[in-house]
Amino acid sequence: MxxxxxxxxxxxxxxxxxxxxxxxxxxxxxxxxxxxxxxxxxxxxxxxxxxxxxxxxxxxxxxxxxxxxxxxxxxxxxxxxxxxxxxxxxxxxxxxxxxxxxxxxxxxxxxxxxxxxxxxxxxxxxxxxxxxxxxxxxxxxxxxxxxxxxxxxxxxxxxxxxxxxxxxxxxxxxxxxxxxxxxxxxAGVNFQITGEIERGNIIGIYSGTRSNIVPEVCEVYIEGNYKQYKDSFHQYLATHHLKGSVEEEGNHTKLTLVGKSAHASTPEQGINATTAMCHYLITVSENKLVQFIDECFYQDHYGEKLGIAYTGLMGPLTVNLGVLNYKNGHVSMIVDMRVPHEVNDEQLTKPIQAHLDGYGLLESHELGKAxxxxxxxxxxxxxxxxxxxxxxxxxxxxxxxxxxxxxxxxxxxxxxxxxxxxxxxxxxxxxxxxxxxxxxxxxxxxxxxxxxxxxx
Missing domain, CATH: 3.40.630.10 (Zn peptidases)
Known part of the structure; x- marks a missing residue:
């Protein structure tokens, strides 16, 4: 033998x-x-x-x-x-x-x-x-x-x-x-979400390089002196057991939040720095993009807030906001989803578009094969x-x-x-x-x- x-x-x-x-x-x-x-x-x-x-x-x-x-x-x-x-x-x-x-x-x-x-x-x-x-x-x-x-x-x-x-x-x-x-x-699918949202006091938000990775770092540039954010941001980090920093950047402030990367197929094993950051930003900004991300993605790995949650023979549908670039009011983001074979394209598109319509955002996607x-x-x-x-x-x-x-x-x-x-x-x-x-x-x-x- x-x-x-x-x-x-x-x-x-x-x-x-x-x-x-x-x-x-x-x-x-x-x-x-x-x-x-x-x-x-x-x-x-x-x-x-x-x-x-x-x-x-x-x-x-x-x-x-x-x-x-x-x-x-x-x-x-x-x-x-x-x-x-x-x-x-x-x-x-x-x-x-x-x-x-x-x-x-x-x-x-x-x-x-x-x-x-x-x-x-x-x-x-x-x-x-x-x-x-x-x-x-x-x-x-x-x-x-x-x-x-x-x-x-x-x-x-x-x-x-x-x-x-x-x-x-x-x-x-x-x-x-x-x-x-x-x-x-x-099946895998990337929703490419784009549009224009008035920036308010948010100069820019940047996170993620690949949609199939839970983003570990999110950087935000926001108007105002760093002193007006320092205490509240550090308190937020401590409360949620996160790491990050507040830095003075000329006449504005840079906020950095560090989460935990993971594979997009198991987003629950990571800490999404983007959604965690936006959950803080809603307390210091009225920016509509921040509100959208917080309402639709924060601490939700399974699409419940988007209205697309489904568990099939292969397990649950999963959602990862993998990439975000927001500059001069222009939104570009990629959301990675892993979809059981029982779910069809229409079941995804209709609920998601309903949320996007409320913010004037557009999407394009192609549902892969299981x-x-x-x-x-x-x-x-x-x-x-x-x-x-x-x-x-x-x-x-x-x-x-x-x-x-x-x-x-x-x-x-x-x-x-x-x-x-x-x-x-x-x-x-x-x-x-x-x-x-x-x-x-x-x-x-x-x-x-x-x-x-x-x-x-």
């Missing part, structure tokens, strides 16, 4: 070294350096090249698909099993990291750094799982195609382009979520069986989540790991981490699961 975990541990140092190589690259979307062959910027291109170099080093056939994505073929069979991972990462906050986010730090049995858990570390885990099967010369009926893109965090344009050029594998998974296996994913794979399918059951074999966990069963992954990019594909139940890898947060033991165990689970599905 093959001891996949033992085989993984033999390659521990190589696995960590390859993760370190990828995580040194700050592969955040950079439209300023986007060009032919690097549609998502220079750093994403560098990460793509680095992953291809790993496959070439190990003697596998590799292909770069116009800088959007690439693949490594392990084996030469006609049919393919797909492992889909992404090389792009979300930005890092300027403050809050205890280590250099782009230099992997090993401490207390964990790897720390942007991408170690989302998704460079898990991608390498999937790669080594397939590589082990190949190196053991096990009889298989499919090759494993490791597919990696550079735009998962900003709409997955990479996979749309890739699969317009390349065929779908017969089945597959993406190591970009949680264990156990994920058979359902809510994912549902039969929990009793061979794919789901085989993956889950491998998970149970290495964990002994019969309590946690196949699940549905709010996060959107590459699994929606192709038929017969699901999300599978890498985060174990009861752990928090701080994905999209400061000090992203993964336990080395968890990473290696996941690699063994992947090897076993892949082999179960592709063996002759």
């Amino acid at each position: 093959i001891d996949f975990l033992e085989e993984v541990y033999k390659r521990k140092d190589d696995i960590i070294a390859d993760i370190e190589k990828l995580c040194r690259i700050p592969s955040v979307l950079d439209e300023a350096t986007a060009n032919e062959g690097q549609p998502f910027g220079a750093a994403c291109k560098e990460a793509l090249d680095a992953m291809l170099e790993i496959g070439e080093r190990d003697g596998f056939v590799c292909e770069n698909v116009d800088g959007y994505a690439g693949h490594i073929d392990i084996g030469d069979e006609e049919a393919a099993f797909g492992i889909l991972g992404h090389l792009d990462v979300v930005p890092c906050n300027k403050e809050g990291w205890n280590t250099d986010p782009y230099e992997v730090t090993i401490k207390n049995g964990k790897l720390y750094g942007r991408g170690v858990a989302d998704d460079k570390g898990p991608l390498i885990a999937g790669y080594y799982a397939a590589k082990i099967i190949h190196e053991l010369d096990l009889p298989v009926k499919m090759k494993t195609r490791i597919i990696f893109g550079c735009n998962e965090e900003n709409g997955s344009k990479c996979m749309k382009y890739y699969f317009a050029k390349k065929p779908y594998p017969a089945m597959g998974f993406t190591p970009d979520a949680e264990f156990p296996v994920v058979y359902g994913e809510k 994912l549902y794979i039969d929990p009793q399918s061979d794919l789901v059951q085989s993956l889950h069986s491998a998970y149970v074999e290495f964990t002994g966990d019969h309590t946690h069963q196949p699940q549905a989540i709010g996060g959107g992954t590459y699994a929606k990019s192709m038929p017969n594909c699901v999300a599978f790991g890498v985060e174990f139940p009861g752990t928090d890898n701080k994905i999209h947060q400061n000090n992203e981490e993964i336990a080395i033991e968890d990473l290696l165990k996941a690699t063994a689970i992947y090897a076993k699961a892949i082999y179960n599905l592709i063996k002759k």
